[in-house]
Each structure stands twice: as C-alpha cells, then as structure tokens.
Amino acid sequence: MADYKHTINLPETAFPMKADLARRETEMLAWWEEHRTYEKLRAIAADRAYVTPRVNRALVLLRRKRVQEAILDLDAVVKEAPGHPDALLVRG
Numbered sequence: 001m002a003d004y005k006h007t008i009n010l011p012e013t014a015f016p017m018k019a020d021l022a023r024r025e026t027e028m029l030a031w032w033e034e035h036r037t038y039e040k041l042r043a044i045a046a047d048r049a050y051v052t053p054r055v056n057r058a059l060v061l062l063r064r065k066r067v068q069e070a071i072l073d074l075d076a077v078v079k080e081a082p083g084h085p086d087a088l089l090v091r092g
Contacts, residue, residue, distance in 0.1 A: 032038060061070035
C-alpha cells in the first residue's frame with residue numbers, strides 16, 4: 001500500500017490527529033476528574049443565571065428590535081411549562 005501521508009495537505013497541530021477516541025476519552029475523563037475541572041467550571045458559573053436556548057433566542061431577537069417574535073417565543077415558553085424556571089424568568 002502506498003504511503004499517502006506526505007501527499008495530503010493537513011495542518012500542523014499541537015494535538016494528535018488520530019482516530020483513537022475510545023482509548024483517549026478515558027484518559028481525558030481521568031484528567032478532568034484528577035484536576036477537578038468540572039467542579040471548577042461550575043464554581044465559576046455559580047453566580048450566573050442559567051438561560052435556556054429558547055429564552056436566549058428571545059433575548060437576541062429583542063436586541064435586534066424584533067419584539068413581536070421575541071414576545072411569541074417567550075409566550076410559548078410560559079404556555080409549554082408554566083412551572084419551568086424559564087417561565088418564571090419570563091414572568092419575572
């Protein structure tokens with residue numbers, strides 16, 4: 001079989017471009033657990049309000065002055081699940 005490695009124009013990267021995710025994923029998860037990365041990220045974001053994609057879309061629409069669409073989106077959030085945190089956020 002011919003060696004095509006040097007004939008393909010691939011970028012130079014600092015990380016390996018191998019198809020061995022099954023092996024490497026366990027190593028990555030172990031590193032995250034060892035360094036408590038998830039806990040650190042959650043601690044950083046603890047003070048932020050959680051906004052779901054639906055409400056975020058409505059906020060973007062409001063910034064773009066598309067008020068009617070934003071109102072319809074937010075109204076749908078309240079109708080779908082009145083007790084959902086997004087609905088409480090919308091009713092405010």
